[in-house]
Amino acid sequence: MSEPRWLNAEEQRAWRAYLESTILLFDALDRQLQREAGLPHTYYEILVRLSEASARTLRMSELAQATRSSRSRLSHAVARLEERGWVRRRDCATDRRGQLAELTDAGFAVLEAAAPGHVAAVRRHVIDRLDPDQIAQLAAIGEAIVAGAVED
Amino acid sequence: MSEPRWLNAEEQRAWRAYLESTILLFDALDRQLQREAGLPHTYYEILVRLSEASARTLRMSELAQATRSSRSRLSHAVARLEERGWVRRRDCATDRRGQLAELTDAGFAVLEAAAPGHVAAVRRHVIDRLDPDQIAQLAAIGEAIVAGAVED
DNA sequence: CGCAGTCGGTTGAGCTTTCAACTACCTCGC
DNA sequence: GCGAGGTAGTTGAAAGCTCAACCGACTGCG
Numbered sequence: 001m002s003e004p005r006w007l008n009a010e011e012q013r014a015w016r017a018y019l020e021s022t023i024l025l026f027d028a029l030d031r032q033l034q035r036e037a038g039l040p041h042t043y044y045e046i047l048v049r050l051s052e053a054s055a056r057t058l059r060m061s062e063l064a065q066a067t068r069s070s071r072s073r074l075s076h077a078v079a080r081l082e083e084r085g086w087v088r089r090r091d092c093a094t095d096r097r098g099q100l101a102e103l104t105d106a107g108f109a110v111l112e113a114a115a116p117g118h119v120a121a122v123r124r125h126v127i128d129r130l131d132p133d134q135i136a137q138l139a140a141i142g143e144a145i146v147a148g149a150v151e152d
Numbered sequence: 153m154s155e156p157r158w159l160n161a162e163e164q165r166a167w168r169a170y171l172e173s174t175i176l177l178f179d180a181l182d183r184q185l186q187r188e189a190g191l192p193h194t195y196y197e198i199l200v201r202l203s204e205a206s207a208r209t210l211r212m213s214e215l216a217q218a219t220r221s222s223r224s225r226l227s228h229a230v231a232r233l234e235e236r237g238w239v240r241r242r243d244c245a246t247d248r249r250g251q252l253a254e255l256t257d258a259g260f261a262v263l264e265a266a267a268p269g270h271v272a273a274v275r276r277h278v279i280d281r282l283d284p285d286q287i288a289q290l291a292a293i294g295e296a297i298v299a300g301a302v303e304d
Numbered sequence: 305c306g307c308a309g310t311c312g313g314t315t316g317a318g319c320t321t322t323c324a325a326c327t328a329c330c331t332c333g334c
Numbered sequence: 335g336c337g338a339g340g341t342a343g344t345t346g347a348a349a350g351c352t353c354a355a356c357c358g359a360c361t362g363c364g
Contacts, residue, residue: 017294
């Protein structure tokens with residue numbers, strides 16, 4: 001392994017700011033959702049994705065990809081959500097290995113109740129702290145990182 | 153509570169890109185560190201902060217602030233790091249409630265071994281995917297979010 | 305002084321995540 | 335068709351995080 005290219009001052013500043021902001025932000029959002037809706041952010045995302053899907057239903061694997069979650073994590077998470085009656089599991093008609101996750105009415109109601117507070121928190125911590133240029137920059141930066149994360 | 157201000161298309165795009173990039177990025181960095189150094193990113197950060205402190209020592213509360221971690225989390229984490237011999241706990245001379253955490257030589261060696269791979273991963277996933285303007289923008293955005301996260 | 309409130313840190317229980325197996329099913333080539 | 339290898343999803347154990355309760359030490363005020 002060759003001599004590592006350390007970060008220069010500007011890069012270091014950007015990286016640390018990004019790191020710190022992310023930790024603070026996710027902590028705040030997680031706490032907010034836990035407090036007001038009783039679920040962690042990853043579970044909230046699962047409900048969001050299901051609510052946007054046709055028939056409020058997705059294959060487990062599609063849901064895992066949409067939420068950027070491992071199969072295992074999703075499996076555990078859906079099990080918990082099912083216990084609470086917010087998601088229902090059903091067999092897939094075309095592939096007997098497959099499972100469909102469907103958002104129940106109760107789950108949708110939970111999401112509807114949680115969404116305003118969550119959006120308000122996102123605004124308060126992120127959107128309203130940035131000017132329109134920065135919003136566009138953030139989108140471009142995020143997309144560049146996502147594009148680069150495909151390989152690993 | 154009044155009608156929530158939902159995110160418009162641009163805001164939604166920025167938020168989702170940020171969210172997704174962050175999840176992907178932290179997953180990748182965590183896996184990289186776990187694989188190559190056998191520690192999670194939060195533990196790595198603890199070692200980094202201690203290594204930068206004078207006498208490689210910090211009060212637990214200072215360390216908690218520096219790593220943006222809860223007291224409880226830090227307490228558990230330092231306990232694990234101590235078990236592995238990478239950190240040593242000592243009593244504080246001026247405040248009998250206080251505890252000092254000191255990075256051991258073994259801990260420093262672990263950090264030295266882990267750092268190049270970690271920096272390379274940060275470069276690969278973030279820095280090298282952005283142009284110099286974007287690096288500066290990311291720093292400014294991160295700092296704005298940090299500034300806003302002070303209250304809650 | 306004395307004591308009420310705060311601060312620094314730890315602990316244990318419960319929950320989420322990860323990792324590595326494991327089962328069941330599908331697919332493709334022979 | 336049948337076997338090898340890949341795919342979909344689950345499971346259990348181990349690890350980390352959160353929350354609330356807790357203890358001991360400090361601080362400030364009457």
